[in-house]
Amino acid sequence: MKKRAPLVVANWKLNGGTDLICTSVASFLTKSFKAEIGIAPPYVYISDMVSFLRNSAIMVGSQNVSKFASGAFTGETSAQMLKEVGCGFCLIGHSERRQVFLENDASCHTKIERALTAELMPILCVGENNQQHELGLTQDILYRQLHQALPGLELQGKRLCIAYEPVWAIGTGKAATAEQVQQVHEYIHQELVEILGAEAAGQVQILYGGSVKKDNAAELLAMPNVDGLLVGGASLDPEHFTQICSIANDVAP
Numbered sequence: 001m002k003k004r005a006p007l008v009v010a011n012w013k014l015n016g017g018t019d020l021i022c023t024s025v026a027s028f029l030t031k032s033f034k035a036e037i038g039i040a041p042p043y044v045y046i047s048d049m050v051s052f053l054r055n056s057a058i059m060v061g062s063q064n065v066s067k068f069a070s071g072a073f074t075g076e077t078s079a080q081m082l083k084e085v086g087c088g089f090c091l092i093g094h095s096e097r098r099q100v101f102l103e104n105d106a107s108c109h110t111k112i113e114r115a116l117t118a119e120l121m122p123i124l125c126v127g128e129n130n131q132q133h134e135l136g137l138t139q140d141i142l143y144r145q146l147h148q149a150l151p152g153l154e155l156q157g158k159r160l161c162i163a164y165e166p167v168w169a170i171g172t173g174k175a176a177t178a179e180q181v182q183q184v185h186e187y188i189h190q191e192l193v194e195i196l197g198a199e200a201a202g203q204v205q206i207l208y209g210g211s212v213k214k215d216n217a218a219e220l221l222a223m224p225n226v227d228g229l230l231v232g233g234a235s236l237d238p239e240h241f242t243q244i245c246s247i248a249n250d251v252a253p
């Protein structure tokens, strides 16, 4: 049993559409969850999702946010806009954003500040790639990502999450073991204490993401430093995702 409700977040990436929204919503609304659930569809579906889920506790969020507040930035969506349409959180620095769209730790820092100002909960994604993993550089990479993105934030009364997503585990079917995840989450917590202080660090939930399925969700959530899950591929199957959420219910207080 956890001290606080685990957070399970679905990242649909560039997938889904009206059909998936309808089946997902139908599946969510038949259950009541003790775990906290979030869902991040593509931007254009956020408003529909928010209106379908308005009578539920399920949070809707975005997969990204602009580092700019407003102005001549074609194609961008600001934190304030996301808040206005009903988002509760936003993913920041997902490895696909870092790899494909060349986002870096400095832009993550600015995006976190924008999100906090707009009262959106930022979920900062961090993690090492396969080569870095093989070379034993996991802690060095996380140290850099955390120490560059997090210092100087005004967190008083705000919520922040970290998602540890080893790149080698994303979409590969090769999840990190529960023991590996526990060890890394302990390290992340230790660095959060250094950067934010013990009190603020104690409030930060650390999620694991990377090939989470209903078959490994329970053992991951059983780890003391795993406060929730970020689910990609398996969240596109509403029944599968709902099962993962039900597993999270079992460890909720």
Ligand code: PEP
Pocket: 011, 165, 169, 170, 171, 172, 173, 209, 210, 211, 212, 230, 231, 232, 233, 234
């Ligand atoms: C992700 O990309 O955030 C993710 C966790 O993907 P998957 O579950 O498919 O590995």
